[in-house]
Amino acid sequence: MADVDSAVKEAVVEALALDDDEVTPESTLMDDLGAESIDLLDILFRIEKSTGVKIEASDLGDYMQGGIPDDEFSDENEIITEKGAEHLKTGMPQVDPGELAGTLKAEEVITLFTVQNLVEMVKKRGDGAG
């Protein structure tokens, strides 16, 4: 498999038409780099082409939610629960569960997803562990 770190970075740079130095491991794909859904799709397709690792958009959700049932991950107002926030830390170690629980909307979870989170996800998938 191609070097995952550089394959992911290259996919992000090309899909979003950015300069190399604009993309760091800590960059969030949507908020920092301005990716829309179709850009994420483009990034995932490029990663599949260069690494052979296939990730569908719904895999991103599964990765972040970590198998917690939907009604336990967020409450009736679509706000992430304490349990949900704690679990987010598994796939996204940079997040602070205490800060997010009770305030983060379910639709905003994807906005916290970084380039490094994607690298780790591709690596796990590539190892057959994801």
Next chain:
Amino acid sequence: VRIRVGVDVVGVERLERLVRDDEDRQRELFTQRELDYCSGKRRQYEHMAVRFAAKEAVLKAMGLGLGACGWREIEVTRAESGVPSIVLHGRARALADERGIRSWRLTMTHTHRLAEAIAVAL
């Protein structure tokens, strides 16, 4: 009754570049019924783009982000009258049920450049 609205716009050329002549990718995003409908159209990628926008609009209306369910679990259908609608499957359906959503209204429009959809959940 709580009314939820979602809207999305997609560049037709962008979507076309991603899925053109690639059946696997098309099947990842669209159901067979959707593909059958689009392939019969002269500007099939406009029709695919607007369906992609509709799927996004549905996610937004439910207060969910990308990845909450599979793309094929949100299906755009058409009544014989031509009125478009939404049929949800699997996880998407469960997420809508949890939110007490009973029905959908969908409106879509597209040009050769842009495809836009507005989804209303009732």
